[in-house]
Every structure is written in C-alpha cells, then in structure tokens.
Amino acid sequence: MNKAVSEEDIKIKICGLKRIDDAKILNKYVPDYAGFVFAESKRKISFDKAKAIKNVLDETITTVGVFVDPDIEDIFYLIKNDIIDIIQLHGNEDEEFINKLKEFDSNINIIKSIEMNNGDSENKHDDGFNIKKTIEKWENSNVDYLLLDSGKGSGKIFNWELIGDIKKIKKPVFLAGGINSENIKKASKIKPFAFDLSSGVEKNGFKSSKKINEVINNLDNINKLNNKSKNKESKNNKSNINKSNINKSINLNRLDDVKDMNNGRYGIYGGQYIPETLMNELINLEEQYNFYKNDPDFIEELQNLFNEYAGRPSLLYFAENMTNDIGGAKIYLKREDLNHTGSHKINNVLGQVLLAKKMGKTRIIAETGAGQHGVATATGAAFLDMECEIFMGEEDMERQALNVYRMELLGAKVNPVSSGTKTLKDAVNETMREWTTRVHDTHYVLGSVMGPHPFPMIVRDFQSVISREIKEEILKIEGKLPTAIVACVGGGSNAIGSFFNFIGDKGVRLIGCEAGGKGVDTEYHAASITKGEIGIFHGMKSYFCQGNYGQISPVYSISAGLDYPGIGPEHAYLNDIKRAEYVPITDDEAVEAFEYLAEKEGIICAIESAHAIAQSIKIAKKMDSDDIIVVCLSGRGDKDAESIKNYKLAKSNKSDKLAKSSNSAKLNKLGEEEI
Numbered sequence: 001m002n003k004a005v006s007e008e009d010i011k012i013k014i015c016g017l018k019r020i021d022d023a024k025i026l027n028k029y030v031p032d033y034a035g036f037v038f039a040e041s042k043r044k045i046s047f048d049k050a051k052a053i054k055n056v057l058d059e060t061i062t063t064v065g066v067f068v069d070p071d072i073e074d075i076f077y078l079i080k081n082d083i084i085d086i087i088q089l090h091g092n093e094d095e096e097f098i099n100k101l102k103e104f105d106s107n108i109n110i111i112k113s114i115e116m117n118n119g120d121s122e123n124k125h126d127d128g129f130n131i132k133k134t135i136e137k138w139e140n141s142n143v144d145y146l147l148l149d150s151g152k153g154s155g156k157i158f159n160w161e162l163i164g165d166i167k168k169i170k171k172p173v174f175l176a177g178g179i180n181s182e183n184i185k186k187a188s189k190i191k192p193f194a195f196d197l198s199s200g201v202e203k204n205g206f207k208s209s210k211k212i213n214e215v216i217n218n219l220d221n222i223n224k225l226n227n228k229s230k231n232k233e234s235k236n237n238k239s240n241i242n243k244s245n246i247n248k249s250i251n252l253n254r255l256d257d258v259k260d261m262n263n264g265r266y267g268i269y270g271g272q273y274i275p276e277t278l279m280n281e282l283i284n285l286e287e288q289y290n291f292y293k294n295d296p297d298f299i300e301e302l303q304n305l306f307n308e309y310a311g312r313p314s315l316l317y318f319a320e321n322m323t324n325d326i327g328g329a330k331i332y333l334k335r336e337d338l339n340h341t342g343s344h345k346i347n348n349v350l351g352q353v354l355l356a357k358k359m360g361k362t363r364i365i366a367e368t369g370a371g372q373h374g375v376a377t378a379t380g381a382a383f384l385d386m387e388c389e390i391f392m393g394e395e396d397m398e399r400q401a402l403n404v405y406r407m408e409l410l411g412a413k414v415n416p417v418s419s420g421t422k423t424l425k426d427a428v429n430e431t432m433r434e435w436t437t438r439v440h441d442t443h444y445v446l447g448s449v450m451g452p453h454p455f456p457m458i459v460r461d462f463q464s465v466i467s468r469e470i471k472e473e474i475l476k477i478e479g480k481l482p483t484a485i486v487a488c489v490g491g492g493s494n495a496i497g498s499f500f501n502f503i504g505d506k507g508v509r510l511i512g513c514e515a516g517g518k519g520v521d522t523e524y525h526a527a528s529i530t531k532g533e534i535g536i537f538h539g540m541k542s543y544f545c546q547g548n549y550g551q552i553s554p555v556y557s558i559s560a561g562l563d564y565p566g567i568g569p570e571h572a573y574l575n576d577i578k579r580a581e582y583v584p585i586t587d588d589e590a591v592e593a594f595e596y597l598a599e600k601e602g603i604i605c606a607i608e609s610a611h612a613i614a615q616s617i618k619i620a621k622k623m624d625s626d627d628i629i630v631v632c633l634s635g636r637g638d639k640d641a642e643s644i645k646n647y648k649l650a651k652s653n654k655s656d657k658l659a660k661s662s663n664s665a666k667l668n669k670l671g672e673e674e675i
C-alpha cells in the first residue's frame, strides 16, 4: 500500500517491545512510535537490549523511553546513545525535572502520563474536577504531549467520558489503556493525536504480529475515512515517496488497493474447483498458513533459510553496458538466477516445506516439467529432512534426464507420469490425485501461483520477497521507485513475486511477458492472456488456451518453463483491471535477448527470463534516462545453452522443422518450468 500519510492521521504507538522479533514485526507494519519500558515491570528491558532492538527497528519509527521516577542520568545516557527519541514519564516527576530534561536537550519531546482512574494519591481522580485540574497543570507545563491512560500498561480501559472535549486540551493527547483492534474504532471518535497500545496487541506476554496487523489495518481504515480527501493515492510515485509509506507497503496483508484479492478470489478468478476429498485439507492448509504467516518464529526461521541457505537477498544489478548500448531507461536486473538451485523457485519451496513441517507433515510431493521445481523441492526436502516424491511426465523425464538424476541424488523418488501428453499439465493432475490419497502425512508443494486457493496466495506471498527486496534496494540506490517492472509469465510466480509490493504504487508499470512461441497468430504459443479465454482447469478459474469446445489446447514455447496452458488467477485479475500489462514475446525475440545479455553483460540467463529481457530492450529505447526498468532474471541459463545452440544451428541450416508439428516442437523445448 502506498498510502499518503496525512498530518491529520491518528498516529499509533506500540509500547513494551522486548525482543528483536518485536522490532521485526513492527518493521512490517511501521507504527509511528515504539516504546521501551525501563520501569519496573514485566516488560522492563535493559539499556543494551533496547539498543539492540533499536538497531533492528525501521529508522522511521520514533522510539519512546518509558519511565517511572527515573534517574535523570539514565535518560541522558539513552538519549546521548541514540536509543530513545522521546521520553514518556509515568511517575511523580515534577516540573523541575521536566525543565532539567529540556535544558539537557531543548529539542527532546516529553510525554506526561496522567492516570485517569487508578493512579497514586496525587493523581487519583474519582471525579472530573481533579482530572480537569491535573490536565490543566500539565497542559500549561513544558511537556509536549499528554498521555491519558488507565494505569501503566494495565490493559484496562478507563471511562473515556472523563476526557470531555479533547479539542479543548492544549497539548496533543495520546490515548491509552486497553485499546485493541476491537475498540479502536469507537476510541477514534475521541480524536486523540495518537493511540498508545501494549496489552491489546499481546499474546502470551509477547507482541503478536497478528494483533498488531489487525489494529494497524483498522486504524488505516479509520484514517482513510476521517481524512478521505487528503489520503488520495499518489499519481506520481516520484514526488510522493517517503520511507514510512514504502515500508507499509511491504506488508502482505495490507494491499487494500486491490480489494478483490480476498478469500481465494481475484475478481472472478481463482476459487477452489476441486474434488470434495481435498476440500478439508485445503481449509486446513489455509488456516495453518494464516497462523504461521503471522508467527514471528516462522517468519524468522524462513528469513534465516532465505538468507543463510538460499543466498538472499539476491543482487539488484545495474546492467550498465546494456543501458549504455540501448540508450533510454536505466536497466536493473533482479538476480534470482543467483539463488541456490539457480532460480526463484527456491523461495516458494523453502516457505512451503517449512510450513508443511510445522503442520506435522512428513512427506512432500510436487509436480515438475523440466525438472527445476522438482530439483528445488527435492533440495528443500533434503535440507529439512522430509520424504519427497516428484511427479514428472515421461516425455519430460526423457528430455531432462540430468534433472531426474539430480532429484534422485537429493533423495527424492521420481514417478513417471504416462497419462495425456506426458508433460507438465499431466504431472500436475497426477500429483493432485496422489495428494487426495495421502493428505494425512503429505503436503503438495505446488510450484506456481496457480491451482486452487490457497495455493496462488501462498506461493505469491513466499515469492513476494522479490519485490520487497527490489523496493528496498532501488530506493537505496536510486532514491525513487522504478518506472517499470518486467518479468516472464508462465503460471506467473516470478512475475507476481516481482509485482506484488508495487501493486499499490500506481506509477510503476507492471509488465508480464508471455510465451509468444512461433507467433500468437500460429498454433504454437502459450500466450494465455493474449489468446486464451476464461475457463476452469487445475482447480482454478483463469485464462486458458482452449479449443472450440473448451478443451485445454496443447501449447508450445521454446521454453518449457513458459509452456503452460494457463495463467495464475491473480494475473488474470490484474490484467482485467488494467493494473498489469501482458505482452507476447516470440521464441526468436527471446533467443536474441538471451544472446544479447550474454554478450553485453556476461550473464547467461534462463530462456524464460530472456523473454523479459527482450521486452525491456523494446521499452527502454522509448524511455528517458531518468526512467528505471527492473527486470526479474528468474533463473540461470546453463541448462539452456546447448539447446539454444542447436536451435540456432537448425535455423541457420534452414532445417528447423519445429513449426511443422506440435510434437516435434515439444521435443525441442528447453529449460526450466516457470508455471
């Protein structure tokens, strides 16, 4: 979400951070303030711990030190060492104390807490008169904000009527005491400057990602409603970027720009068109996923796997030679090819295998076409110690014998699929069938943003690390968002991963490159959006290449990775609402781009990714030098080198018989499945 933050928005403070994990949670949701409790309390933390948390915390979040009658030297220490930005006082600190703080640093802001019902003798307010006097005293003092609270992180609400008309209070007011996602809407009617929450966003004594997410979502909606006219989406991303907006858009659950992306439906697409026997397992999967995606331990474990095992973050590489050669926009490459196992596939695999393990499953199954998703799945299963079986069309097994060996080497059993055309779509059917027979101990690691809900959502979320990193990296390097993101599309997992965190940034063009094969006016392509029609297949409603009677057509692409007859439902929806553009790229254009990238940048990319390179070359020329294109280089191309050599040879000998029959075309397919 790329929300324009208004001065009039009600701010939010999350108090009582105790763990590094809490900082990581806050970084996802980016509240305005974060509080460290230094007073005696179950939430008390040491100065060192606060420093460590602050080091991890997003720097746009203002840190607040919370004290009860502290030693003033402690506060000086915390300010000098940049551990806290603001002071919050809950004890009997007097005006002399406040003045000393201001003398030390006149810019430091101070929040003074007023206990509205349960305070010590001086602050005991059983009647409105005493409250009024206390508020009067502090609004005429040197403090900057008042905090109206029921106690000290007590989790109890006080009688809000005691506040009276908040507009008459001369200082901005933080409202605290038992605020949570359920009562925040009602509390917002009081119109405080900020909400201050601790107990209401805790579970078992720790800050809960789920509760923080809910409360911040609710507050965003409240702010939007209160402040509609000032909260409009930025039309021009270059003029309206600030760091806090950007971080908020990272959050997977807050894409309220794309409202229809809910409950397994993306507009009319998606759904769960599956046999009843699988329904319970899909419901179970969705419930478990919704729990674990908010679980700090799961998030931390997955992040560690990404960083320590898969080699993330992947490089955002400035293709300077290409840029200079083409002229026009600057071209950056998101180097997913450098990940362990050589493609973006590992992002989804690690997420799903870890999830399966948490769900108590002991066995993993997956489909594969050319073998790349199979190899990635076998890798994840080996590393996380799970039994693994891969389903692969007989024809693909023959063409990709080396990948079959790789999977076996990694401990997986590879099952040949002899039905249908003995290729990828048949492998999906067979894996689905197998799953129905053994859901109790088995998880199906689907390889793309396709299939029945919740797979398109789960795979997208795990792949969205790509756009999260692109956003962070490009802002660091260029200080602005890109003009366009370009990615190849089969089923669409690398593309949705690259697009996801930019969907709310309307100024960023999102371009998916479909397999145009021998041309979309021939029979030999796999351009499901350009040429397909709405249908239902593999458990989802989307665009599919179909015959006159709705039968799924055989499709063709030089790249086996893009050779899938459909597209993920979220892409179908993004196409319909015109948020993303989908263009066909022919085999010849892709091969040319494959060679061009190798020559100019010394990078041999997957033939799938070369489709995106081809499109970036086309559009870069027409752009200005201050435009930026980021291309997702979804995989490495060693696997394709020999086949492309043969393809070229066949062409130059004018002996290319590929176009003559879909069968012979299939025999010449290359690469890695992207579906």
Ligand SMILES: O=C(O)c1ccccc1NCC(=O)[C@H](O)[C@H](O)COP(=O)(O)O
Pocket: 015, 016, 035, 037, 039, 040, 041, 042, 043, 044, 066, 067, 068, 090, 147, 149, 151, 152, 153, 154, 155, 156, 176, 177, 178, 179, 196, 197, 198, 199, 200
């Ligand atoms: O949270 C504590 O344990 C605490 C101890 C001593 C002084 C202040 C303390 N907390 C302050 C806060 O967490 C907030 O300002 C506010 O009280 C939160 O209230 P609630 O949401 O009811 O926990």
